[in-house]
Amino acid sequence: MKYATFLHDGQQWSGVVADDRIHPFDPGVGLLELIQAGESELRAVGARALTGSRPLALGGIRLLPPLQPPTVRDFMTFEGHVAAVAQGYGDTVPEEWYAQPAFYFTNPYAMIGAHDDVPVPPGCRRFDFELEVAAVIGRAGRDLSPEQAREHIIGYTILNDWSARDLQGPEMKVKLGPAKGKDTATTLGPWLVTADELDPHRDPEGFLDLELTVDVNGVTIGQDTLANMAWTFEEMVAYASRGTWVRPGDVLGSGTCGNGGCLAEHWGRAGTFEPPPLEPGDTVTITAQGLGTVSNTVVGGVAPLPIATARRRL
Structure with a gap:
């Protein structure tokens, strides 16, 4: 099954997707819950919605992130990237x-929907996308084996880990990992x-063999397989x-795929900022086989409010 969260007539709903329609759950029934x-x-409520609720056309609703995750761990599992x-x-x-x-924790409050506009982070001049897939936890557990x-x-969903590269680089020299460079928006959907x-898409080693593509303004600039x-x-x-809990709703990102999964890969190989960083008006479209498509347009952000540099004590 496919489950979504959406806005319709000013009200938030969740429901089950079938073809080009969505069958809403009862009012107030959320996907995370x-x-x-x-x-x-979850499956029982979905089955009842398929037969008992009036479907809505996907074109007439605004998709929100499927859920608001309690935590988001973003990994880095593509060697090519x-x-x-x-x-x-x-x-x-x-x-x-x-x-x-390896992974880092990113901002669970920054989730945006599949077709929402994404603002340029304050002070950013090198804005980038990152093509990822995420797993969602359905049962609590700790100290699990891979088999468990x-x-x-x-289930799974598409994740776009938007990145302010010029903010990310300097802050990572402090050795605390990316923070404000990843803080403004993450597409989930x-x-x-x-x-x-x-x-059915698993290969003999247990990996999901899903085709991944990313377009900027209609031009494909990245393509890989999960x-x-x-x-x-x-x-x-x-x-x-290990040594802690994963709980229902937690999101684990795959990390950016290789072969052009972000602009920084192109910059690293070419030694120049080509293709150029994202600017207001650019549209980034990501498609993952079996998971669908998300497409977000970059819009202008706000200017950063000044904060003083450190008061040196040594």
């Missing part, structure tokens, strides 16, 4: 990257696709659960 109630309850970005700094993939599926972790993934729908991940989502969930 159903995920927390358990997969059997890491290598291309490192090349721009005269570097190579560090050996530490191969040791475990598969039962804890309820267009809907949550349950894991069973994607099982099977090029270095770790499966199950391995990522297992690593995330």
Whole structure:
């Protein structure tokens, strides 16, 4: 099944998607709450909606992020992406990257919908997209094995980790990871696709072999397959659960795919800012096989309010 959250006549709803229509749940029934109630309850409510609610045309509603996740871990699992970005700094993939599926926590309050406008972050001059797929946790667990972790993934969705590259670079020298460079917007959508729908796309190693493409203003500039991940989502969930909990609604991003999954890859390989950073009016469209399409247009943001530099104490 495919589940979505949307606005219609000024009211927020969730529902189940079939063809080009969405069948709403009862008023006030949210997707995150159903995920927390358990997969059997989610499927039961979806089945009732398919037969018992009046469907709406997808063209007549505004898609919101499928859910507002409690936490968002974003991994970095595509070797090609890491290598291309490192090349721009005269570097190579560090050996530490191969040791475990590294991630950082990003802003769960920054989620935007599949077709929402995305503002340029305050002070940013090198705005970038990042083509990713995300897994959504459906059952709580900790210290999971990869085999156990598969039962804890309820579904998948597209994730676009918008990045202010010129803000990200300097702040990462403080060695706390990206923060304001990733803080303004993350696209999540267009809907949550349950894991069973994607099982036919698994390769012999257990990776989801889904074609991924990204266009800027109608021109394809990145294309890859999700099977090029270095770790499966199950391995990522297992690593995330070491010594702590993963809980229903948590989102785990794959990290940016290789072969043009972001502008920074092109910059790293070419040594120039070509294609150019995103500007207001640019539209970024991401399609993932089996998951759908998201398309966001960049708009102007706000100017940063000044904050003093550090008061030196040493």
